[in-house]
Amino acid sequence: MKNIAVIGAGTMGNGIAHTFAQSGFKVQLIDISEDSLTRGLNTISKNLDRMVAKEKISEEDKSNTLNNITTFTDTVEGVKNADLVVEAATENVDLKLKIFKQLDEVCAENTILATNTSSISITQIAAVTSRPEKVIGMHFMNPVPIMKLVEIIRGYSTSDEVTTTIMDLSKTLGKVPTEVNDYPGFVANRILMPMINESIETLYNGVAGVEEIDTVMKLGMAHPMGPLQLADFIGLDVCLSILNVMYDGFKNPKYAPCPLLVNMVMAGKLGVKSGEGFYDYSESRKAEKVSKQFS
Numbered sequence: 384m385k386n387i388a389v390i391g392a393g394t395m396g397n398g399i400a401h402t403f404a405q406s407g408f409k410v411q412l413i414d415i416s417e418d419s420l421t422r423g424l425n426t427i428s429k430n431l432d433r434m435v436a437k438e439k440i441s442e443e444d445k446s447n448t449l450n451n452i453t454t455f456t457d458t459v460e461g462v463k464n465a466d467l468v469v470e471a472a473t474e475n476v477d478l479k480l481k482i483f484k485q486l487d488e489v490c491a492e493n494t495i496l497a498t499n500t501s502s503i504s505i506t507q508i509a510a511v512t513s514r515p516e517k518v519i520g521m522h523f524m525n526p527v528p529i530m531k532l533v534e535i536i537r538g539y540s541t542s543d544e545v546t547t548t549i550m551d552l553s554k555t556l557g558k559v560p561t562e563v564n565d566y567p568g569f570v571a572n573r574i575l576m577p578m579i580n581e582s583i584e585t586l587y588n589g590v591a592g593v594e595e596i597d598t599v600m601k602l603g604m605a606h607p608m609g610p611l612q613l614a615d616f617i618g619l620d621v622c623l624s625i626l627n628v629m630y631d632g633f634k635n636p637k638y639a640p641c642p643l644l645v646n647m648v649m650a651g652k653l654g655v656k657s658g659e660g661f662y663d664y665s666e667s668r669k670a671e672k673v674s675k676q677f678s
């Protein structure tokens with residue numbers, strides 16, 4: 384494998400492109416938005432600067448990494464020589480199905496098609512292609528250059544050969560790939576999201592406040608970040624959408640999103656990205672807890 388196409392230059396896409404490029408792969412970074420590509424490259428450059436400052440890499444490593452990345456707004460052009468495509472576009476079923484249908488038509492027969500989806504079925508995505516055995520989930524964690532885990536998700540038809548290739552490739556990136564099967568939420572979110580949802584339920588029931596819940600989990604369970612703050616970082620809309628995928632997929636009420644989470648998303652309180660979630664991220668009150676409406 385030499386040429387990797389990454390679709391989407393957002394939070395995850397630029398991290399995935401960075402990680403492959405730093406390991407010596409040629410990366411074609413594709414996004415429909417020029418702005419996203421510019422922002423993505425800036426983020427990669429800043430993250431590399433931080434690594435140089437910490438003496439984890441040299442200036443030469445930085446320029447080699449950047450030189451390994453080429454950007455495209457045209458998907459067909461960008462995936463032309465790809466051995467592997469890693470799709471990290473917006474989390475939307477219809478969009479992903481459309482992208483994979485197109486990839487199947489324009490990519491070489493041997494190209495492996497991977498998706499970084501957090502919750503959409505790999506089997507469903509694979510089914511719109513003529514190569515379901517070559518479709519696989521490569522679920523990187525945020526921030527990609529730092530986090531070691533890659534959850535490797537086998538769709539119903541993913542072949543052993545493709546799974547082994549992707550597991551080995553992830554190891555060459557210095558990651559720890561972990562193989563799981565394709566059921567709603569996979570493993571990471573199937574366990575994480577009910578914990579976040581239960582934390583919100585605990586707040587909603589008035590058992591404790593935002594900081595108290597996070598403190599119990601940080602100091603009592605040695606979590607680096609409390610679940611409510613983590614939810615703010617992930618995005619409350621993303622948490623809601625993953626819980627709904629599990630609720631629909633298992634038809635089990637234990638995954639039903641807490642009404643407070645639903646209300647907050649409807650009110651546009653999405654966490655860090657909107658400036659307010661369980662905490663206030665506005666410049667004046669950075670990361671202060673938002674207590675008034677919960678206590």
Ligand SMILES: NC(=O)c1ccc[n+]([C@@H]2O[C@H](COP(=O)([O-])OP(=O)(O)OC[C@H]3O[C@@H](n4cnc5c(N)ncnc54)[C@H](O)[C@@H]3O)[C@@H](O)[C@H]2O)c1
Pocket residue numbers: 390391392393394395396413414415416419458470471472473474475478482499500501502522523524525617
């Ligand atoms: N953010 C996280 O913490 C996280 C963690 C793990 C997995 N994921 C998954 O990664 C994927 C990307 O999430 P993100 O947080 O980076 O999203 P994001 O919104 O930051 O970026 C998505 C990018 O996709 C681009 N895009 C949309 N349609 C496209 C198309 N047809 N072709 C090319 N580019 C297109 C958008 O312009 C945008 O730049 C999602 O599937 C998400 O579930 C996210």
